[in-house]
Amino acid sequence: MMWRLRMRRLVYQRRIAGTALHSCWQAPLPSTSSDWRKVSFLVADAEMSSLDAATGELLSVGWVVVENGAIELGSAQHHLIRSERSVGHSATIHNLRDHDLIDGSTRDRVLGSFLDAAAGKVLVFHNAALDMAFLNKISRREFNAPVLMPLVDTLLQEEKLLRRREQPIKAGELRLQGCRERYGLPHFHGHNALLDALSTAELLIAMASRRSAGRSLTLGQLL
Amino acid sequence: MTNETPSQSESGDGDEVSYPGLATPELITVAEFIGQTLPFNELPRETLYPIVSRIVVQYHCQGDSFDARTEERGLRILRSGAVELRDSDNKLLDRLGEGESFHIAGLNAERGEVIATVIEDALFYFVPDEVYRQLRDTDRNFDRYFSGQRNRRLRRAARYQPEPNTMMQEVSTVMSRELLTVPPSSSVRETAQAMAQRRVSSAFVVDDDELLGIVTDRDLRVRFVAAGLASDTPVSEIMTPDLEWVDGSTTIFATTLLMTQRRFHHLPVKIDGVTRGIVTTSDLILAKQDDPVYLVQHISRQNDVQAIKELVAGMSNLMVQWVASGMLAQQVGQVLTAISDAITIRLIQLAEEKFGPAPVPWCWTGFGSQARAEQLLGADQDNGLVIDDSVTDAQLPWFEQLARFVCDGLNEVGYVYCPGGIMASTDTWRQPLATWQETVRKWARTPTPDAVMRVSIFFDIRCIYGQCKLAERLQETMLDQASRNSIFLAALAANVLDSKPPLGIFRRFVVDRDGEHRSELDLKKRGVLPVTEIVRLHALAHKITAVNTDERLKALAAARHLTIAGSRNLADALHFIQQLRIKHQCEQITRGEKVSNFVNPRDLPKMAKEQLRDAFTIIDEAQSSVRQTYRAGMG
Numbered sequence: 001m002m003w004r005l006r007m008r009r010l011v012y013q014r015r016i017a018g019t020a021l022h023s024c025w026q027a028p029l030p031s032t033s034s035d036w037r038k039v040s041f042l043v044a045d046a047e048m049s050s051l052d053a054a055t056g057e058l059l060s061v062g063w064v065v066v067e068n069g070a071i072e073l074g075s076a077q078h079h080l081i082r083s084e085r086s087v088g089h090s091a092t093i094h095n096l097r098d099h100d101l102i103d104g105s106t107r108d109r110v111l112g113s114f115l116d117a118a119a120g121k122v123l124v125f126h127n128a129a130l131d132m133a134f135l136n137k138i139s140r141r142e143f144n145a146p147v148l149m150p151l152v153d154t155l156l157q158e159e160k161l162l163r164r165r166e167q168p169i170k171a172g173e174l175r176l177q178g179c180r181e182r183y184g185l186p187h188f189h190g191h192n193a194l195l196d197a198l199s200t201a202e203l204l205i206a207m208a209s210r211r212s213a214g215r216s217l218t219l220g221q222l223l
Numbered sequence: 224m225t226n227e228t229p230s231q232s233e234s235g236d237g238d239e240v241s242y243p244g245l246a247t248p249e250l251i252t253v254a255e256f257i258g259q260t261l262p263f264n265e266l267p268r269e270t271l272y273p274i275v276s277r278i279v280v281q282y283h284c285q286g287d288s289f290d291a292r293t294e295e296r297g298l299r300i301l302r303s304g305a306v307e308l309r310d311s312d313n314k315l316l317d318r319l320g321e322g323e324s325f326h327i328a329g330l331n332a333e334r335g336e337v338i339a340t341v342i343e344d345a346l347f348y349f350v351p352d353e354v355y356r357q358l359r360d361t362d363r364n365f366d367r368y369f370s371g372q373r374n375r376r377l378r379r380a381a382r383y384q385p386e387p388n389t390m391m392q393e394v395s396t397v398m399s400r401e402l403l404t405v406p407p408s409s410s411v412r413e414t415a416q417a418m419a420q421r422r423v424s425s426a427f428v429v430d431d432d433e434l435l436g437i438v439t440d441r442d443l444r445v446r447f448v449a450a451g452l453a454s455d456t457p458v459s460e461i462m463t464p465d466l467e468w469v470d471g472s473t474t475i476f477a478t479t480l481l482m483t484q485r486r487f488h489h490l491p492v493k494i495d496g497v498t499r500g501i502v503t504t505s506d507l508i509l510a511k512q513d514d515p516v517y518l519v520q521h522i523s524r525q526n527d528v529q530a531i532k533e534l535v536a537g538m539s540n541l542m543v544q545w546v547a548s549g550m551l552a553q554q555v556g557q558v559l560t561a562i563s564d565a566i567t568i569r570l571i572q573l574a575e576e577k578f579g580p581a582p583v584p585w586c587w588t589g590f591g592s593q594a595r596a597e598q599l600l601g602a603d604q605d606n607g608l609v610i611d612d613s614v615t616d617a618q619l620p621w622f623e624q625l626a627r628f629v630c631d632g633l634n635e636v637g638y639v640y641c642p643g644g645i646m647a648s649t650d651t652w653r654q655p656l657a658t659w660q661e662t663v664r665k666w667a668r669t670p671t672p673d674a675v676m677r678v679s680i681f682f683d684i685r686c687i688y689g690q691c692k693l694a695e696r697l698q699e700t701m702l703d704q705a706s707r708n709s710i711f712l713a714a715l716a717a718n719v720l721d722s723k724p725p726l727g728i729f730r731r732f733v734v735d736r737d738g739e740h741r742s743e744l745d746l747k748k749r750g751v752l753p754v755t756e757i758v759r760l761h762a763l764a765h766k767i768t769a770v771n772t773d774e775r776l777k778a779l780a781a782a783r784h785l786t787i788a789g790s791r792n793l794a795d796a797l798h799f800i801q802q803l804r805i806k807h808q809c810e811q812i813t814r815g816e817k818v819s820n821f822v823n824p825r826d827l828p829k830m831a832k833e834q835l836r837d838a839f840t841i842i843d844e845a846q847s848s849v850r851q852t853y854r855a856g857m858g
Contacts, residue, residue: 062249070349071280078247183282184344186303186321194249198280202346205282210344213284 002029005148012145020112021143027120029150032220036208037069039219041152042117043124043204045196046131047096049083053133057083059096061110062194063117064201066124069208071201078194079113080104111138118149122219126176126200128153152222154179154203161207179203183210244273253278257348260300260322262368270362277354281347288340291331296352300324304345311336312815315540318342326355329369391554394478395471397507398492398500404429405438407459411447414438414458425489425501428462434498436462439489468493471500476515479507480561483520515541515558522565526573528632531566535636538562539600539818543809552801553773556597563598563638564589564687567606570632571688574625582618584611586689587629588697590645594685594770595755600808600818604633604641605680607652609693614655626653645680656693660700667704670714679718679756682763683770698768705763709853712764716853719756720846724839725749732824732836740821746807747820750800750838754793757845760853761785772797793845796838803831 009025016022030039044063050056058081065075080096082104105113114135125131128151136146158179162169172178176190176199183206188199211217245254254275257263263271280302289299299306301323308316308325316337319325330337359366403426405414418426418440425439438458446452446461467487469478471494482490482504492500518534518541525531538559545555571587590605592598608626610619626647634640647653654662666674682701686694705711725733725744732744755772762775765784769775773794780790808818824832 069281073250073253073278073280074246074276076247076250076276078249184303185346188252192249194247195252198249202280202282205280206344206346209282209284213286 002032002150005029005150009148012143012148016143016145019143020115021139021145021147024115024119025148030120030122030219032218032223034219036212036217036219036222040121041066041124041201041204042121043071043197043201044114044131045125045193045200046134047191047193048134051130053130053137056134057081058107058110058134058138059083060104060193061114062192062197063114064194064197065117065121066201066204069205071198071205075117076194076198077113077117078192079110081107081110107138108142111135111142115147118147122150122152122223123147124152124154124200124204126153126179126196126203127155150219150223152204154200154207157207157222158182158203176200176203180206183207243269244276246276250275253348256302256322257300260324262365265364266358266362270358274350274354274358277351279349279351281349283341283345283347285341285344288338289327290338291328291336293327295349296326296328298324298326298350298352298355299339300348300350302346302348304341305343306345307340307342309338309340311338314813314815315544326369328352391474391476391550393471394469394473394475394492394502395494395500397475398471398502399506400500402427402498402501405458406430407435407457407462409458410455411443411452411458411461412454415443424503426458427491427498427501428458429498432497434466434468434491435459436464437466437489437491438462441488466491468498469502470494475507476558476561478502480519482507484523515545515562519561519565522562522569525569528570528573528635531569531632532636535562535566539812542600542805543812546805546809552798552805553597555805556592556599556801559600559602560593560596560598563593563602566636566638567629567633568688570629571625573632574628577628578621578624581625581689582621583614584690584693585609585614585622586691586693587647587687588694589685589687591680591683593687594683596685596771597755599805603639604630605645606630606633606647606687607645607681608647608654609659609697610653610655611690611693612655612657622653623648623650643680645677656697659697663697663700663704667708667711670711672718675714675718678715679759683759685770702763702766702768706766712760712853715756715760715763716849719753719760719849720854722749722753722756724753724842724846726836726839726843740819742825743821743823745820746800746804746822750842751797751804753842753846754797754800757842757849758793760849764853789845789848792841796841799834799838803827803835 006029013025016025042063043066044061046058046062047060048056048058060078060080062076062078064077065072123132132147132151139145139147154176155174159169159174162173176196177187180186180188180199180203183203185199185202185206188195190196190199208217208222211221245251254268254272257275257278258266258268258271263274281299283304301319301321303321306319306325308319308330310316325339327337327339330339359369401421401423403417403421403423405417405426405428407428407430414426418424418438425437427434428436428438436459438461442461442463447456450461452461467481467485468491469481471492478490481487482502488504490502491498492502494500521534522531525534542555542559545558546552550558567587567589575581586609588594588607588609590607592602593605606629608622610622614622630640630646630648640646645652666678670678682705684694684698684701705715758772758775758779761767761779761784762769765779765782767775767778767782769778776785776790776794779785780787785793803822804820807820807822811818824835827835
């Protein structure tokens with residue numbers, strides 16, 4: 001797993017020398033055979049103006065760190081991104097309006113903070129493909145290279161678990177709220193990047209705790 | 224949201240002002256949750272908010288536990304899930320849910336060992352020890368809340384409750400009133416369409432307000448689709464006719480029991496004789512999950528004596544919880560009797576598996592408190608076996624084997640052998656119906672003190688298992704013999720009058736003068752038994768078939784054999800004494816003592832003392848009336 005990531009990073013290594021991405025990559029990668037509780041995770045979520053990375057823009061990013069199998073609330077961060085265009089109708093979903101974003105940070109500064117926080121950690125998203133498409137887009141624009149970090153997708157993990165029970169997956173069962181219900185996690189009001197990241201982090205530790213009950217669960221089994 | 228909102232108007236800086244010490248405004252959701260829990264609700268925001276950043280969120284699965292050896296020290300606040308606190312004797316101290324917290328090291332330091340076990344997957348907000356210590360050092364209220372936590376827990380042990388009261392509610396409170404009715408002539412297709420449209424899983428077949436039967440999803444599958452019938456088949460051909468039903472006033476507990484034992488999924492509910500609703504098993508499951516009824520159900524699934532024994536080992540703790548939640552003594556009696564019935568029935572089933580089916584019809588009967596559904600903890604066995612008269616001598620050993628197996632099993636589980644030998648395993652108490660009837664006649668003819676003593680146990684009879692007609696016919700003989708034999712009734716009355724209520728002149732309590740129970744009163748012997756005996760005597764004299772004391776009293780009042788006031792007074796006296804007795808037993812259990820029926824009247828609050836005097840006075844008056852009615856002219 002990790003060797004493939006290392007190989008892919010090699011391609012970009014020289015291009016990014018001296019950048020924030022470079023210093024992020026310099027932290028050692030965790031071993032896939034480590035117990036999940038020994039691994040540091042950065043659980044993140046983003047809000048965007050459209051679900052299409054080609055046309056949409058990143059509006060906000062939130063994250064929180066999971067260390068020793070527990071969420072450290074002190075590590076929680078939420079960043080608004082100053083938008084280039086109007087957020088349009090998407091405001092009805094994430095409640096971020098144009099004037100909220102005026103005071104937001106620039107994309108590159110938020111990306112810098114994110115990479116800073118991500119160094120040496122495993123990234124976690126619920127439906128990683130979407131968030132990573134946006135993050136990679138910014139990263140390519142900034143560093144001419146994708147983020148290339150080890151990645152856990154709680155949605156894919158849950159899908160795998162549900163497939164195992166050999167029943168058709170019902171609508172909504174893979175949504176964050178649907179997944180949380182299976183672990184008895186409380187209801188939450190979503191669509192804020194940090195609150196979604198926190199909710200995803202709770203799902204991560206709930207899922208990993210259940211899967212590791214009475215046995216070990218390695219990072220490799222989560223990737 | 225507009226810019227007029229004061230806290231929002233300053234946008235950027237505004238966050239800093241409204242959320243002092245909060246790392247990011249989103250964490251307000253966590254701060255608000257914690258701010259609603261005790262004792263954090265007392266903290267000012269300036270103190271509360273900075274704590275949030277120090278909190279760690281943890282998840283623990285069912286079965287995880289914390290004790291004195293748990294390394295991570297701190298306060299655990301439950302965001303979701305449930306935790307049980309038990310002492311080293313595995314006695315339940317408390318059950319915690321959302322918003323409640325515990326500090327395991329703190330609990331252990333105070334007195335003895337406490338173990339916290341996750342009983343439902345739980346999300347914790349963990350406040351590290353240094354933060355917790357700092358709060359206790361700086362905030363007096365916060366500190367006071369946690370000092371002496373364990374003592375309060377112990378007191379609360381009696382208060383904790385999984386709401387068994389819901390089980391005592393009337394079934395009409397949970398039934399569905401959305402009834403779909405179809406005439407018997409409607410086709411299966413029409414019925415199915417109506418069911419689909421109304422999104423219900425059953426329909427009543429009704430003709431002129433008369434309930435003929437029910438059609439359920441299952442009937443459609445099994446009797447229609449699987450049978451390959453034409454869709455214009457009249458629904459009356461696939462319905463289940465002759466439905467069982469319950470009255471709306473039946474408890475949820477009794478209904479659940481009926482449905483689980485008979486494997487009904489749907490049950491019509493009638494109010495004043497008219498079908499008004501339906502209950503389904505899921506209605507009942509929704510009504511309450513963690514309850515006596517599930518214990519009863521689990522008993523019926525155990526496959527050996529040992530497993531049953533383990534299952535009911537915690538019964539005394541359960542009783543403490545039921546009582547603490549306000550379950551009344553008479554309801555506790557019903558529930559504990561339902562449990563002993565279930566154990567008896569399961570043991571009989573196991574015996575039948577072992578020894579094969581019965582050669583002739585028979586029935587297992589309970590006597591005394593089990594028959595009356597008034598059993599409390601520590602009840603011994605009182606049971607017997609009635610066999611159909613067609614039995615041959617060669618067939619008798621089967622019954623002896625079965626009786627031994629069941630009585631031994633009951634003893635093993637905790638219902639000890641009857642000291643007087645009133646058990647199905649004793650030959651005298653395992654007879655063909657005709658022999659039983661002859662015994663009853665003999666007792667009635669010559670009521671020796673011994674016969675009278677036996678009658679007081681044996682004339683309270685209830686069928687527990689098997690061919691109940693046999694027990695009913697035996698009871699008929701008893702009532703028949705008793706009601707028309709005034710000499711026999713007089714002998715019973717003498718027995719009733721033998722135990723005087725423990726009140727001296729000036730209404731002082733008469734207590735034991737010496738021995739183990741010096742200065743104490745036996746609530747069972749001096750209070751419960753006299754009432755039971757008075758009521759039994761009236762019931763036998765008037766051929767009342769009910770055996771439960773409350774039901775007997777109701778029937779006696781309904782038939783005007785007792786005045787309504789007289790019947791109610793006796794019921795009140797009995798309930799009060801039983802309540803006192805059961806409360807006392809719960810305290811003994813909580814303290815880890817052996818349960819007894821003795822109380823020292825001096826330890827009672829003034830009010831309870833007065834009420835107890837009133838109760839004994841009522842018994843005294845009822846005895847006077849017994850003397851006049853059944854022993855007139857006999858002195």
